[in-house]
Amino acid sequence: AETDQAETDQAETDQAETDQAETDQAETDQAETDQAENDQAETDQAETDQAETDQAESDPAETDQAETDQAETDQAETDQAETDQAETDQAETDQAETDQ
Secondary structure (H helix, E strand, C coil), rough: CHHHHHHHHHHHHHHHHHHHHHHHHHHHHHHHHHHHHHHHHHHHHHHHHHHHHHHHHHHHHHHHHHHHHHHHHHHHHHHHHHHHHHHHHHHHHHHHHCCC
């Protein structure tokens, strides 16, 4: 009977140790999962921040290009107007000479 009791006690101790080991492992697994989720959230935020920075840097460059394009268009229109005026002046001069 004492032997049986000792074996029962040992079996209960073994089971308790097994249960504790399983609980510890489950807690470790959960902690690792939580850390992985935190790391991913930090990575995602860093990627979002970088994308926003890239866009902020890109926007002024696009604005600058649009302003440059507009300035070139304005200059071309001015040049054309000056050419048209010169041609008109020449035609009026030619006409005056013909009338003379």
